[in-house]
Amino acid sequence: MRSRIDIEAPFKTRVKQAVDDPLLADTLTRATLHLKEQKRLSLEELESQRLRDQMRQMKAHTLRNLPELLERFEHNVVMNGGQVHWAEDADEANRIIGELAERHHVRKVVKSKSMATEEIHLNRHLEAKGITCVETDLGEYIIQLAAEIPSHIVAPVIHKRIDEISDLFADKLSMPRTLDPQALCARARVELRQEFLSADMGISGCNFAIADTGTVCIVTNEGNGRMVSTLPRVYVAVMGIEKLVPTPQDAFLQYQSLTRSATGQRVTVYLSMTSGPRRPEDVDGPEEFHVVLMDNGRSRMLADGYGESLMCIRCGACLNVCPVYRQISGHGYGNTYSGPIGAVISPLLSEEMAHNKDLPYASTLCGACRDACPVQIDLPKMLLNLRHDLVSGRNMPGTERRAMQGFVGVTSRPAAYQAAARVARTGTRLLSGFGDRNLRRLPPPLHHWTRQRDFPPMAKQSFREWWAKRSGTRGSAK
C-alpha cells in the first residue's frame, strides 16, 4: 500500500511515477478543490485584501528586524523559565535534541505535526539512538504506519484513499476493515492516548512565536499539540528563525490568516500558547521547556535575494491551486516542502540543495500561487530567479541548453522559424495520425521532452496563415 512514488528517485522518475498513477490526480484534485473552496468562502466574508496587506507589512517588518526580534524572543523565553538553543544546520539541531533526550533518559517521544522536524529528519536521528518517535497527528500517524513522508503541508495523507488507510490499520493494528472514518479515528485515539501518557518528551514545531512575550504558538484541530506540550516531562519546540512575530496582536492576525488560508476555518479547534515550563503549584504541564532556533539555510536565503520566501506562513494555499501539484503530488517534489513554495525553498535549504536543482522547473509559472498566497509572495518571480541562478551556475542539463540555444537561433530569424514550424506542423499531425490526440512520445532526440509530458499536435494552419486569411475576408467584406 506504499505510495507509488519513490522519493529517493531522480525528479523525472518521480514525475513519471506520479503521472502513471491513474487515481492520484483524481484524489488530489478532489481534495485540493475542497480546500480551495473552503478558503474562498472564509475570505469572502471579510476585507481579505486588507488582511493580506497587513500580513505582508507585518512579515516584512519582522524580517527587517529579525536579529533584534530573535534576541528579544530569547530573552523573554529565558525570563519565562525556558531554555533557548541555536542551531546553524540540521545536524546541529538534531545533535541538540538528541543530547537533551539522552540527558533526560528519554525512551519515547510523542510528536505533533511539524514541518521543521521533517526538514531535519529528526525521527531518523532519534531512532538511531534507540528512541521511539510517535507521530500523533492522525494524518502523520497514518503516514508513519505506512512508512512514507507527508505529501501536503497541512494535509499529510491527502494522497491516500480511505480503503488504503483501512488496509493499513488492518495490517498494522489488526483492526477489522472499515470504511467509516470515525471508527478509524476512534482506534487511533485509543492507540495514541497510551503513547501520550507514557512518553518522556514531547516535540512540536511552531506555527509562530511572539518575541515580546517569549511565547510559542501551535495550531491544531485534533488536540495532539496540547497533549505533547502538556503531558511529557520535557517539551521541545523546534522552529525556523523566521517564525517570529513581534506582538500578541500580530500573532492573532497571523493565526486567523493562517486558519482561513489553510483550511477555510475561521479558527482552528486549538491554539496552544506556551510561555515557559509549568509554574510551581501548577497541576500539569512540562517540567522543562526548550526552544530550538534553527537557521539551516534561512539566513543565507535572505542574503542571496530570496528573503521574500521567508515570509511564508506554511498554509499550503499555493499547493491547493497549483496545476503541477495536482499532477505530481507532494511526493513528486521529493522533499519535505512541496508545491510552489517547496519548489522555491527546497533547493535553498542547505541539506537539500544538491538533489533539488530540477524543482524550480516544476511550475508552469501560471501565477495562481501568487494570487492565493496570504502574504502575496511572488513565487513565480522567485522560481524564475532560481532558474536563472541555476543556469548561470551551469547546472542545466546539456541537451536542454543546446535545445534552448537552437530555439533562440530559429525564432530570431522569421524565415527559419516559418520553415521550422511547417515541418513541425506536418510532423506532429503525422505522428498523431491526423487526429487531435496529444503525442505521448516524440521521436529521438525529442523523446526526452515527452518522457514526462505530452506534446499537443500543432494546429493545421499557422497563426500567420490564419491572420492573412482573416484580414483578407474582412477586407473583401468592406
Add this chain to the structure above:
Amino acid sequence: MGQAIRDAGIRKVSQARQRILDRLRQGLADPKIPWPPADTPPLTPGEHMHVATLRAEDAGLEQRFAAELEKLHGSSDIADSMVAARMFTVQKILEWLDDTGPRRVLAWSELNSWLPGLEENLFDRDVEVVVPESLNSLDTRGDLQEIRVGITGVEVAFAATGSVLLKSTPGQSRSASLLPLNHIALIPGTRLLPNVETWLEQHQQDGSLGHAIRNSANLTLVSGPSKSADIESKLTLGVHGPKELHAVLYPAAG
C-alpha cells in the same frame, strides 16, 4: 576534563548564535537585497484589523456565540439566571455520565466560585468532583483515564468565533479540558466579548497585555470539540481531545 568539554559545548552553542545573527545582520545591511524593504513600519496597536466581527443581524453576544459554536459541532445553553445555569450544567453532566462509567468529573478548583451551589448540586446527584493537585505521575493520570467529563470556567470567551480562552493556573488544570471525552465550559456574561481583538485592545489600553499572555505557562484558545479531516477530507470528532464541547452562558452574580 569534563569542565573543558562543557565549556567547549557552551562555546559552540554561542558560536551558532553569533554566526546566525551576524549572517542576518550582514545580509540585511546589503542594499542590493530585494527583500525586505528598508522602511516597512510595524503594525501599531489598534491598527490591526478585526478579522471576525459581529454583524448587524446578531441578536446578542450570547446568541452569536451559540450559533458559532454550533457550526463548530459544539453545543450550548443560554441561561437567564445562575439557578438555571446550574440546572443546565447538572443536566448535561448526568446525560454524559452513563450507568457503566464512574460518576466522577475532572474539574478546576472552586467550581462554586464559577457557579455558586454547583458542587452541592453534583454531590446531591452522587457525582464526585475530582480536583487533582498534581497530574505529573503516571499513577494519578492513569487513575483519571476513566473520567469522562471535564468541567472548567474560562478566562474569556469570544462570540464572533465561538471560542473560549483557557488559562493554566495552580487550580486550573489543562487536563480537565483535554483528557475527558466531554468538556463543559462555564461562561459568566462578564467574560463574554465580541472577538479576540477586543480583548487584546482592552489589555493593550491598561498596559497588561504582556502579562495576560505570559503570566501563566499556557493559554489555549478552544473552538469546538477536537476534530480532523485528514481521512479523505471527511469530518471525524474526538481525535485526541474531547468529542463533545458544551458551553453554559449565564448572567454573572449581582
